Amino acid sequence: MATFTQIGSAVTVGAGGASSITFSSIPATYTDLVLKLSGRLATSGYDSSPWVIGRIFINGTQATSGRLLYGTGSATGSDGNASAMFVTDTDATASTFSSAELYLPNYLSSTNKSMSVDVVTENNGTAALAGLQAVLSTVTAAVTSITIEPSNASGINFAQYTTAYLYGVSNA
C-alpha cells in the first residue's frame, strides 16, 4: 500500500517575509515527492496581474522547460513558460493565497526529472488563474533539494503566512 509522509518541517513564513523556500537534504527513502504551497507575495508583482510567475529549482538548477495550459477568467492559453508556480500578489484581494501542488515522481532516478504542477490563484475579482503545467528538469542526479522562488525579481518575497510542505510517497 502506498504511503504519504511529510518530510522535514512545515514552513510558515514569518512577518519578515522570505525570498525563497528550500527543502534540502531530502532523504532517499521514498519513491515520489509532493510539494504543496499556499502562497502570497508581500508586494505587487511586475505588472497589474494579481499573480506572479514563480521559479522552481531542482538541486539548485532552475527547471526551464515545460508547457503550461491556463485560464484566467477572461482568456485561456498555452504557454511554453516553464518552472511556473504562480503566486498571488497584492494586486489580488487582501488575504487571498494561491494553492499549488508539484508532483515529482521517481526523484531518485538517474534520468531527467519530469514534474507536474497544478495551481490556482485566488481573487475576489475578474482575474484569477488556474493552470496545469508539465515541467522538465535536466537534473539527472537524485533530487536532494527543491527551491521555490516567488519571482525572479529583487524585493518580491513570499508574504507572512505563506506555507509549504514536502511529502514523500512510497509505493511499497
Add this chain to the structure above:
Amino acid sequence: MPNPTRIEVNCTTGEVLEIELTDAEVAELAYQAELAADAKAEEDRIAAEKATAKAALLDRLGITADEAALLLG
C-alpha cells in the same frame, strides 16, 4: 539595512533556518529582475502589434471578430 532572508528546511534533521541573502545573491536577483522586465516589455510590444494588425484586418474586411471566428471555425 539587512538583506532579505530565505528559508531552508533540512529534511534530514527537520531544522528550519532563516538565512540572510548575500550581497551577491541580492545583486543576482536584481539582475534577473531586469531581464524579466525586458522580456515582459517585449511580450507586451508583440501582443500590442498583433492586436493592432488584427483590428486593421477586420476593419479592412468589414467584419467583426465574432464573424471572423465563425468563418474560421
